[in-house]
Amino acid sequence: MSRNLPVLVAALLFAAGYGLCATQYPAFLTTRVVGNLLTDGAFLGIVAVGTTFVIIAGGIDLSVGSVVGFTTVFLALAIERWGIPPLAAFGIVLAAAGLFGAAMGALIHVFDMPPFIVTLAGMFLARGAGFLLSTESVPINAPLYGAVSDLSLSLPGGGRLTLTAGIMLGVFLVGGVVLRATRFGATVYALGGSRQTTALMGVRVGRNIVAVYALSSLLAALAGIVFSLDTASGTPLSAVGVELDAIAAVVIGGTLLSGGQGGLLGTFLGVMIGGLIQTAITFDGTLSSWWSKIATGLLLFAFIALQQGSVALAGRSGRRARASAGATVVRPAEARA
Amino acid sequence: MSDTPLLSVRGLSKSFAGHQALAGVDFTLRRGEIHALLGENGAGKSTFIKTLTGIVRRDAGAVWLDGVAIAPRSAEESARAGIATVYQEVGLLPNLTVAQNLFLGREPTRFGLVRGRAMRQRTSERLAEFGLAIDVGAPLGSFPVAVQHLVAIARAVDLSARALILDEPTASLDTHEVTVLFGVMRRLAERGIGIVFVTHFLEQVYAITDRITVLRNGRLVTERETAFFPRLDLVRTMLGHDIAEEEARSETAPRAQRIGAGPPVLRAERLGKVGYLRPVDMTVARGEVVGLAGLLGSGRTETARLLFGAERPDQGRILLDGRPTRIANPRDALRHRLGYCPEERKTDGIVADLTVRENIVLALQARKGPFRPLSRAAQDRITRDFIAKLDIRPPDPERPIGLLSGGNQQKALLARWLATEPRLLILDEPTRGIDVGAHAEIIRLIRSLCDAGLALLVISSELEEIVTYSDRVIVMRDRAQVAELADGAIDVTAILRAIAAEAPAPVPEPA
Numbered sequence: 001m002s003r004n005l006p007v008l009v010a011a012l013l014f015a016a017g018y019g020l021c022a023t024q025y026p027a028f029l030t031t032r033v034v035g036n037l038l039t040d041g042a043f044l045g046i047v048a049v050g051t052t053f054v055i056i057a058g059g060i061d062l063s064v065g066s067v068v069g070f071t072t073v074f075l076a077l078a079i080e081r082w083g084i085p086p087l088a089a090f091g092i093v094l095a096a097a098g099l100f101g102a103a104m105g106a107l108i109h110v111f112d113m114p115p116f117i118v119t120l121a122g123m124f125l126a127r128g129a130g131f132l133l134s135t136e137s138v139p140i141n142a143p144l145y146g147a148v149s150d151l152s153l154s155l156p157g158g159g160r161l162t163l164t165a166g167i168m169l170g171v172f173l174v175g176g177v178v179l180r181a182t183r184f185g186a187t188v189y190a191l192g193g194s195r196q197t198t199a200l201m202g203v204r205v206g207r208n209i210v211a212v213y214a215l216s217s218l219l220a221a222l223a224g225i226v227f228s229l230d231t232a233s234g235t236p237l238s239a240v241g242v243e244l245d246a247i248a249a250v251v252i253g254g255t256l257l258s259g260g261q262g263g264l265l266g267t268f269l270g271v272m273i274g275g276l277i278q279t280a281i282t283f284d285g286t287l288s289s290w291w292s293k294i295a296t297g298l299l300l301f302a303f304i305a306l307q308q309g310s311v312a313l314a315g316r317s318g319r320r321a322r323a324s325a326g327a328t329v330v331r332p333a334e335a336r337a
Numbered sequence: 338m339s340d341t342p343l344l345s346v347r348g349l350s351k352s353f354a355g356h357q358a359l360a361g362v363d364f365t366l367r368r369g370e371i372h373a374l375l376g377e378n379g380a381g382k383s384t385f386i387k388t389l390t391g392i393v394r395r396d397a398g399a400v401w402l403d404g405v406a407i408a409p410r411s412a413e414e415s416a417r418a419g420i421a422t423v424y425q426e427v428g429l430l431p432n433l434t435v436a437q438n439l440f441l442g443r444e445p446t447r448f449g450l451v452r453g454r455a456m457r458q459r460t461s462e463r464l465a466e467f468g469l470a471i472d473v474g475a476p477l478g479s480f481p482v483a484v485q486h487l488v489a490i491a492r493a494v495d496l497s498a499r500a501l502i503l504d505e506p507t508a509s510l511d512t513h514e515v516t517v518l519f520g521v522m523r524r525l526a527e528r529g530i531g532i533v534f535v536t537h538f539l540e541q542v543y544a545i546t547d548r549i550t551v552l553r554n555g556r557l558v559t560e561r562e563t564a565f566f567p568r569l570d571l572v573r574t575m576l577g578h579d580i581a582e583e584e585a586r587s588e589t590a591p592r593a594q595r596i597g598a599g600p601p602v603l604r605a606e607r608l609g610k611v612g613y614l615r616p617v618d619m620t621v622a623r624g625e626v627v628g629l630a631g632l633l634g635s636g637r638t639e640t641a642r643l644l645f646g647a648e649r650p651d652q653g654r655i656l657l658d659g660r661p662t663r664i665a666n667p668r669d670a671l672r673h674r675l676g677y678c679p680e681e682r683k684t685d686g687i688v689a690d691l692t693v694r695e696n697i698v699l700a701l702q703a704r705k706g707p708f709r710p711l712s713r714a715a716q717d718r719i720t721r722d723f724i725a726k727l728d729i730r731p732p733d734p735e736r737p738i739g740l741l742s743g744g745n746q747q748k749a750l751l752a753r754w755l756a757t758e759p760r761l762l763i764l765d766e767p768t769r770g771i772d773v774g775a776h777a778e779i780i781r782l783i784r785s786l787c788d789a790g791l792a793l794l795v796i797s798s799e800l801e802e803i804v805t806y807s808d809r810v811i812v813m814r815d816r817a818q819v820a821e822l823a824d825g826a827i828d829v830t831a832i833l834r835a836i837a838a839e840a841p842a843p844v845p846e847p848a
Contacts, residue, residue, distance in 0.1 A: 181450045186437055193430035200428060202413045202496075203442040260432035 006254025006307055010269040013299075017276050025283045031159030033279065038165035041275040043068075043227045044245055045168040045268065049175045050219035051246040052267045056179070057212045058192040058259030059115035063104065063122035064220035064246060067097055068239035070130040071224025076138035076234025086144045094221050100126070101217025105210035119213075123243070130236035137235035145232050164226045171219065176264045188212060192259025248296055249274055252303050273299065341404045343368045343531040344420070344500045349398035351388045358384040360555045361398070366500055366531040371522055373542045373563070374535045376552035377575055377798060378633050378769075382535055385552065386502055390415040390422055402500065421493030422502040425509070427485040429492070431478025436460040438477050439492050463491050467521045483514035487521060494525065501525065502533040507541060508634070511612050519545050537634025538815045539568065539837075553577050568837040575632065576800065576833070599623030601659070602792040603675075603761050605644060608653035614639040615817035616653055621761060621792045626783060628807030629796040630832050636816040637796045638680060641763045644794070645677040646670045657760075671704045676754030678747075680765040680796070686750050689739030693729065693749050694720040696738045701756045723752035727782065744775025751782065761792040768799060780806055800829045812836060 022028040047064050054061045071093050078089040100122065107118050153161040179185040187208045190198040199205045228234055247257075253270030255262025277295045281287045344366035351359040359381045366372050376382045388395045391409030400407055402419055409415035412422065429438045436457045437444075444451045445459070460473040467487055477485055486506050493501055503522070507515050522532055522545060534546055542549065542563065549566055551558040551574050558574055601620040609616035614636050621627045629637045642648040644655065646664035654661050657673055664670050670677070679685035687696055698716045705711065711719075720734040727748040729741075738749055747767060754762055767783070768776045783806050787793050797803050803810055810827050812820040812835040820835035 177450070181453065183442070183444050183446065183451060186433070186441060186444060186451065189433055189437075190430050190441055193432040197428055197430055198441070200412055201430075201441050201492075202416065260430075 004254075006303065007263065007266040007269065009306060010253055010266055010273065010303075014269050014273050014276065017273065017280075021276065021280050021283070027283070031155040031157035033159070035155055035159035035161055035165065037272060037275045037279060038168065039160075039162045039230075040278070041271045042162070042164040042168040043223045043230065043239075044242065044249065044274070045271045046171050046219050046223040046226060047242055048246040048249045048267050048271055049171050049264060050216035051243070052250050052253075052255055052262065052264055053175070053179065053188055053212050054115075054216045055247070055250050055255055055257060056192045056259055056262050057188045057209070058195065059108065059209075059212065060119060060247070061101075061104075061122075061213060061216045062116065062119040062243050063100075063126055064216060064223075065239045065242035065244075066123045066126035066130065067100065067217050067220035068224040068227055068242060069236050070126045070133075071097065071221045072228045072231075072234035072238050073130045073133045073138065073236045074234070075225065075228045076140050077133055079140055079142050080138060086142050090225055093224070094218060097217040097221030097224075098214045101220075102210050102214040104217070105213030106206075108213065109206045109209045115213075127236070134234075134236060137233050137237075139233045140228060141232075145229060148229050149232070164230060167222070167226060171222070172264055172268055179264060184208065184211065189260055192256075192261070245274065245296075248300055251307075252296075252299055254303070254307070256307060341401075342366060343403060345401040346389065347399050349385065349388055349400070350396045351384055351393060352396060358555050359388060362552065362555070362557045364389075364550060364557070365560070366533060368529045368531055369526045370547045371526050371532045371534055371545055373546040373549045374533050374552070375542065375549060375571070375575055379554065380552040380575075381555040382552055383504070384555070386422060386504060386533075386535070390420055390502070416493065416496055416498065419497060419499040420502065421496060421498035421500075422504060423486065423489045423493055423506060425505040427482065427489050429477055429485060429489050431485075432476060434475060435464075435471065435473040435477050435480070435488055438488055439463065439473075439495065463495060464488070467491060467524070468517070481514070483510050483517065486510075486518065490521065490525075494530065498530065500531045500533070502535070504535045505537070505634075506534075507536055507538060509612060515541065537632060539571070539632070540815055542571075543568070551575055568839060569833060572632070572833055572837040576798070599625075599790065602657065603644070603794075604656040604659075606654050606656070608640075608643055608650050608655060610643060610648060610651050613648060613816070614643060617811075617818040619811055619818075619821075621794050623760075623792050624787055624790050625808045626787045626793045626795055626806050628803035628810040628827075629794060629813060630798075630800060630803050630810050631813035631836060633798065634816075635813040635836075636818075637813050638765055639816065640813070641677060641679075641765055641794070641796060644670075645675060645763060647677075668703075671700065671757065674758065674760045676700070676757060676759035676762040678750050678754060678762070678764045678767060680769065687738050687746050690737055692735045693724070693738050693741070694734040696749055697723060697752045697756055700753045704757055719756050720752075723749075723756065727752055728778070742775070744778065747775070747779060748782070751779075755786070759791070761794065762786070763794045763796070765796045766798065767795065768797065768802060776802075800832050803832070804829055814838075 018028065027033055047068065050064060051061060074093050075086070075089050078084040078092070079086050084092070104118050104122050107113055108115050148163055151163045153166070155161055179188065187198070187203055190201075190203060191205065191208060191212070195205055224239070227238060231238075249270035250262070250267050251257055251270070252273060253262070253266025253268070255266055274292070274296060277292045278289070281289055281292055342365045344364070346362065346364040348361045348363065349359055350357070350361050362381070362385060364385070374382055374385070384393070387393045389400060391411050391414055394410070407418045409418050409420070415421070430441070433441065439460045440456050445455050446452060457473050464471065464473065464487070469484065469487055471480065471484060477488060490501065490503070506518060510518065522534070526532060536542060546563045548560065548562050549571065550560045551571070553575065599622050601622045604620045606618055607616040617640055619627065629640060631637050639648070643650045644664070646666045646669050649665065655664055656662065662673060664673065664675070667677070688699070694716055697720050698711055701719070702711055717734065723729065724732045724734060729745050729748045729752070738746055741749065764783070768779050780802060783793060783795060787806075795803070795806065804827055807827060808824060810822040810832060811818060812822065812832055814836055819838065822831055822835070
C-alpha cells in the first residue's frame with residue numbers, strides 16, 4: 001500500500017495540475033496539447049526508462065546525456081559526411097552505445113567501483129568523443145528524416161501522435177513488461193535490495209549489472225536517434241544535463257534513489273509532470289522558462305520528503321506488526337506439534 | 338535407510354594468522370535429528386559453520402554428506418550440495434515479495450515471462466506445509482522476523498537442503514514465535530532432514546534438541562545425547578570448569594577486604610525491553626563492584642546497553658542518586674556521568690589510527706561538546722596523569738593506539754572513561770583477549786577504582802575473576818535476571834548452579 005503511495009501522489013498531482021491548466025487555458029482539453037506533451041517528453045522519457053532500471057538496481061548512470069549528445073553528432077556525420085545509410089547508422093550507434101554501457105557495468109561489477117564515479121567518467125568520455133567528432137552543429141538532410149517528421153497518427157480533435165511519441169510509449173510498455181514480468185526484472189529489484197544478498201541467493205550478479213548499464217546506454221542512444229529525428233541535426237552540445245532531468249523524473253515518479261523499489265508508471269508520470277510545467281509556462285507567455293527548473297526543484301524536495309515520510313511510516317507499522325506477530329503467524333494446529 | 342550418518346565431519350581445522358580457530362573438530366549429524374552446537378565466545382562455532390559451508394577455506398579435515406566427500410568453496414556451492422545455512426540476519430531481500438524471494442533465480446516462466454500466479458500458488462503451498470498462511474504477494478519486509486526466518490528456511494529446504502544449519506534463529510523471536518519455529522524444525526526432522534541448531538538459550542536446547550556438541554577454544558569437548566546431559570554438566574563443560582579443579586580454586590581464591598559500600602548510585606527498577614531483555618532490578622552503590630555473570634547471550638550486554646541508553650527500554654525506570662532519570666541515548670548517559678567500556682574493543686572502543694592521547698580525551702571532549710575544545714596543555718596533562726596512574730606502556734602519548742598491546746589498549750580505554758570522572762562505570766569483558774599478566778593488573782585496577790569510591794558494574798565470562806572482585810553478583814540466563822548473590826555466597830559453584838538451575842517454565846512476556 002505505502003509503496004504505491006508516491007505513484008498515486010504523482011498521478012494526483014498530474015491530474016490536478018492538468019485540471020488547473022485546463023481551467024486557465026481551455027486548449028488543454030484538446031488532443032493537440034496531449035499529443036505535444038507526449039512528443040516533447042519523448043526523448044527524455046526514453047532516457048528515463050533506462051535510468052529507472054539503473055536506479056532500481058541500486059545504481060546511477062550519469063553518462064546518458066553525453067551518450068545522447070554523442071549519438072546525434074555521430075549520426076549527423078555518418079549520414080552527411082561518411083555516406084552511411086541512416087538505418088545502418090542507427091544500428092551502429094545502438095551497438096556502440098550498448099557496448100559502452102556494458103563496459104561501464106563490467107567496471108562497476110568486477111572492480112567493485114562506485115557507479116557514480118564510473119558513469120561520471122563515462123559522461124566525460126562520451127561528451128569528449130562527441131566534440132572530437134565535431135565542435136559544431138551539423139544539419140541532417142537525409143530523405144528519411146524528412147519522411148519521418150511527417151509520420152504521425154492523427155488523433156480525433158486535431159492532435160497528432162508523432163512517431164517519436166509512439167517510440168517512447170513503446171519503450172515504456174516493453175520496459176514495463178520486462179521490469180515486472182521477467183526474471184531479469186525481478187533480479188533488477190533484487191540487486192537494488194542488496195547486491196550481496198542477491199549473490200548469496202545464487203543469482204549471477206555480474207551479468208545482470210552489465211545488462212542494466214548496457215540497457216541504459218542503449219536507450220540513451222535510442223533517445224539520441226529520436227532527438228536527431230526531431231531536430232534534423234547533430235550537435236555535441238545537445239542534451240547537456242539530461243541525466244539529471246531523467247533522475248528528477250524517476251524520483252518524482254516514486255522510485256527510491258537507494259534502489260529496490262519503484263516502477264515505470266511513476267517515471268512516465270514524472271516525465272509528464274515536467275512537460276506539463278513547461279507547457280503551462282509556455283501558455284502563460286510572461287514567465288521565464290527557467291521557472292520550470294525552480295518548479296522541478298521544489299517538486300523534488302516535496303517528493304523526497306514524501307518518500308522519507310512513507311518509508312518511516314512503513315518502518316513503524318513493520319515494527320508494530322512484529323510486536324503483535326504471534327497472532328498472524330500460524331494456525332493453532334502448529335503451536336503444539 | 339543406511340547407517341551412514343547424514344553429515345560427517347572429521348578433523349576440521351582452520352587457523353587465522355597463526356591463531357588456531359578450529360583444531361581437528363569431529364562432528365556427526367544423523368538424519369532427522371536436531372543437534373545443538375554450543376560454545377562460549379571464541380569456541381569456534383561460527384568458524385566451524387563457515388569452514389563447513391565453504392565461506393572460508395579449511396586447512397585440513399574432510400566432510401562427507403550422505404557418504405560423499407564434499408568441499409564446497411562458497412555458501413552457494415554448499416547449498417547446492419545440500420547444506421544450507423540460515424543466519425540470524427535473514428539473508429533474503431525485504432523489498433521483494435515473499436514469492437519472489439522463494440523463487441529468485443528460478444522463477445517459473447513461459448515464453449520468457451514469469452508466471453506470477455503459478456509462482457504465488459506454489460509459494461502458498463510450500464509455506465502452508467510450515468503452517469504459514471500469509472499474503473505471498475506482499476513484500477517480505479512487511480512481515481515479522483519470525484516469518485522471514487521461516488521463508489528463509491522454506492527456500493533452503495526447497496533448494497533440496499538435506500542438512501540445515503540454523504545459526505541463532507531465535508535470538509530476536511518472542512516465545513510464541515519460537516514455538517512456531519520449533520514446530521517447523523520438528524516437522525523437517527521428521528522428513529529426515531538433519532538440523533544443526535546454534536543458540537545461547539539453554540531452555541531451548543533442552544526443549545528441542547536430540548544431541549549436543551560442545552566446542553571450546555576451537556576444539557570438540559564433548560558430544561552427548563541431550564537427555565543424558567544434565568544442565569550443570571553442560572554449563573561446566575561450556576565454561577571449561579572441571580569439578581575437581583573448581584573446588585581447589587574456590588578454596589584458594591583470595592577475597593579482597595571490602596570497605597563498606599556507600600549510598601546507591603544507580604538503581605534500575607523493572608528495567609526491560611520486550612524481545613530484548615526481561616525486566617531487571619539492580620542497584621550499584623559507591624565503592625561497590627557488581628558483577629554480571631552468565632553465558633554468552635544471556636542478557637549481560639543487553640543490560641549494559643539499556644542502562645547506558647544505547648538501547649531504549651520500554652519498561653521500568655532508572656534512578657541516579659535516588660532521582661528518576663531519563664537516559665534516552667548514550668549522550669544523555671555521558672551527561673549524567675555514566676561510562677561504558679564495550680566488549681568489542683577493536684570495533685566499538687579504540688580508534689586505532691588515533692594516538693593514545695586522542696583516544697583518552699575522546700569521551701571527555703564529547704561530553705564538553707565541540708565548542709569548548711580542551712586545550713592541548715590540558716590534554717597532555719590528563720594523558721600523562723593516566724599513563725602514569727594506569728601504567729600504560731610504552732608511556733608515549735603520541736603513539737597510535739593500534740600499536741599497543743591488548744592490555745594497554747584496554748587501560749587506555751579505561752583512562753578515557755575515568756577522565757570523564759564518571760560516577761558509574763560499566764566494563765564489558767574488560768579482560769577479554771589480553772595476556773595473563775595484564776589480566777591481573779586490570780583486576781587490581783578494578784579493585785582500586787572501587788576503593789576510590791567509584792561504582793562499577795562489570796560483565797565477565799571469567800567466573801574466577803568475577804568472584805575475586807565483586808561485592809555482589811547478578812546472574813543472568815536466557816535474557817533474564819535469575820539470581821543475585823551477596824557477599825558471603827559468592828563462589829564459582831554458586832554461580833554455575835544459578836546459571837544451570839532448571840528454570841520454571843518461562844513466563845510469557847507481556848506484549
